[in-house]
Amino acid sequence: MLVIENVSKQYGNFQALNSIQLEFQNGIYGLLAPNGAGKTTLIKMIATLMFPTKGEILYNGTNIVALDDKYRDVLGYLPQHFGYYKNYSPEKYLFYLAALKGLDKSTAKQRINELLTLVGLEDVTRKKMKKFSGGMIQRVGIAQEMLNDPKVLILDEPTAGLDPKERARFRKILTSLARDRIIILSTHIVSDVESIANQIIMIKEKKVLYQDTVAHISNQLKGMLFETEVSLAEEDQFRDNYQIIGERQEQEKLIFRFVAEQRLEEAWQEVIPTLEDVFLHVYEDDQTLAGSMK
Numbered sequence: 001m002l003v004i005e006n007v008s009k010q011y012g013n014f015q016a017l018n019s020i021q022l023e024f025q026n027g028i029y030g031l032l033a034p035n036g037a038g039k040t041t042l043i044k045m046i047a048t049l050m051f052p053t054k055g056e057i058l059y060n061g062t063n064i065v066a067l068d069d070k071y072r073d074v075l076g077y078l079p080q081h082f083g084y085y086k087n088y089s090p091e092k093y094l095f096y097l098a099a100l101k102g103l104d105k106s107t108a109k110q111r112i113n114e115l116l117t118l119v120g121l122e123d124v125t126r127k128k129m130k131k132f133s134g135g136m137i138q139r140v141g142i143a144q145e146m147l148n149d150p151k152v153l154i155l156d157e158p159t160a161g162l163d164p165k166e167r168a169r170f171r172k173i174l175t176s177l178a179r180d181r182i183i184i185l186s187t188h189i190v191s192d193v194e195s196i197a198n199q200i201i202m203i204k205e206k207k208v209l210y211q212d213t214v215a216h217i218s219n220q221l222k223g224m225l226f227e228t229e230v231s232l233a234e235e236d237q238f239r240d241n242y243q244i245i246g247e248r249q250e251q252e253k254l255i256f257r258f259v260a261e262q263r264l265e266e267a268w269q270e271v272i273p274t275l276e277d278v279f280l281h282v283y284e285d286d287q288t289l290a291g292s293m294k
């Protein structure tokens with residue numbers, strides 16, 4: 001088990017995270033927040049690339065800094081951008097990394113074969129990576145992180161630049177890996193984690209706002225989310241009165257999806273809230289969201 005115990009992080013005078021308290025068991029955790037909320041900071045501390053200003057991170061009860069190499073042996077970390085040799089094939093690249101990690105040749109051979117099959121690259125093991133798509137490179141990244149069979153696998157915005165099909169494939173691979181390890185996936189894209197995460201962690205104003213299941217978090221807006229038709233003449237007033245979460249135009253009418261304390265009009269249709277609705281609701285006033293929606 002991994003525990004983040006009252007962790008704060010300060011960059012000079014700037015506080016990036018404040019009293020973060022989290023617990024991780026085996027399974028997938030989606031760290032979901034807009035850019036700039038502190039995801040990378042948190043992830044770098046879990047990966048021991050940075051240290052908390054206050055508090056500590058414990059793996060099975062011991063501070064990860066004290067565990068040192070023993071912790072790094074069970075850790076896999078895929079950063080936002082990872083370096084690889086374009087002219088290498090995945091097989092050659094993984095052999096090279098396996099040697100650096102001290103795996104013997106026959107263990108490495110078997111493991112690399114298994115991993116390249118797991119990530120669906122078995123037909124291109126000897127092709128140069130310079131010809132690979134973004135999704136294929138990310139799959140090489142996962143294989144690379146899995147070489148030492150980590151018990152804590154951390155991925156920072158791993159789906160950036162992937163198309164929907166590649167994202168779906170990525171989710172499937174992670175699900176297959178989550179049975180016997182902790183997977184922490186940071187993203188600002190709700191659909192990356194909505195269907196696969198056992199728990200979602202949302203950070204707001206430098207603190208943990210939620211650590212809960214998708215269903216429980218979505219329920220936060222139960223009874224408060226509606227859709228209704230609004231004429232163009234009523235549009236401005238409606239926008240002033242309610243938080244609009246989504247909108248579409250149908251013929252001459254606008255259909256708004258919005259939050260209100262309770263149902264005030266017969267015509268309002270109550271709708272079932274999704275994680276995306278809660279995300280948009282929670283981060284509405286967050287200046288960082290503007291950047292993450294680009």
Ligand SMILES: Nc1ncnc2c1ncn2[C@@H]1O[C@H](COP(=O)(O)OP(=O)(O)OP(=O)(O)O)[C@@H](O)[C@H]1O
Pocket residue numbers: 011014016033034035036037038039040041042157
């Ligand atoms: N080395 C640093 N010195 C000063 N401020 C920093 C440093 N690193 C990050 N920050 C600030 O801390 C805040 C959190 O940054 P962080 O990179 O953790 O956010 P994030 O949620 O991961 O966003 P992104 O996805 O854009 O990386 C931001 O306001 C950022 O400007």
